[in-house]
């Protein structure tokens with residue numbers, strides 16, 4: 559067992575692994591596994607021993623208050639941050655025991671949509687989406703064009719292909735970022751607050767798009783959000799991160815019906831409960 563004997567919030571690490579094992583028993587494979595990952599910045603322990611597996615071919619949502627380490631967790635998964643201790647396993651390979659070259663290769667199996675969409679302002683939408691293909695493959699432009707146009711059509715941006723990111727709305731930027739994240743056919747897609755800065759209707763449309771694309775292509779999707787409606791709509795699994803620990807992880811319905819005070823407070827957005835401003 560990978561646990562360290564400490565409790566992870568209300569659930570002992572061993573039980574969290576048991577949740578993962580239960581998934582494995584259902585025939586679920588795990589492309590991404592987190593094993594007792596710790597990370598501190600200075601004296602601030604951001605991740606305090608996380609152990610769990612992301613279910614393949616499912617959408618897992620990570621919820622938690624601001625500043626709790628959600629983005630830091632995603633950066634560990636893509637290998638942008640190195641844990642102080644513990645392992646991040648991708649395709650059963652510890653990404654930090656791998657060489658820099660192997661790590662680069664592993665990164666190609668990820669599609670990432672960061673908090674701000676992170677499009678290149680100097681390139682039009684088409685070139686932004688084509689960028690990973692031009693950088694990481696030797697495909698001819700004709701083939702790249704076919705793939706990029708397919709992805710742009712999928713996210714409803716064919717008409718905006720020639721526009722610069724500065725000329726389109728926030729929702730369109732997110733969709734362009736999503737198209738770019740998908741262009742290499744990644745096995746793992748990570749979204750950091752795809753809904754931030756979007757109005758409720760655009761959030762809902764983006765969620766529909768995520769569900770549609772996931773249904774069609776499958777893959778391990780991990781989505782970080784503050785938005786409970788988003789979590790309700792898209793999640794197969796929900797993890798709740800608080801004070802460096804995963805205080806809940808399991809099927810979405812279980813989290814949404816959870817009797818645990820913190821999970822209940824967070825999922826209901828109630829100001830009364832264990833969660834304060836600190």
Ligand SMILES: Nc1ncnc2c1ncn2[C@@H]1O[C@H](COP(=O)(O)OP(=O)(O)OP(=O)(O)O)[C@@H](O)[C@H]1O
Nearest residue numbers: 599602604622623624625626627628629630631784
């Ligand atoms: N590179 C870094 N150097 C130092 N501290 C960092 C670094 N990255 C994150 N932190 C700190 O780690 C904590 C967790 O940050 P993180 O961005 O993961 O929060 P979050 O849960 O994503 O919050 P939000 O919901 O507001 O996006 C914060 O206190 C942040 O200041």
Ligand SMILES: [Mg+2]
Nearest residue numbers: 628629630750
């Ligand atoms: Mg964040």
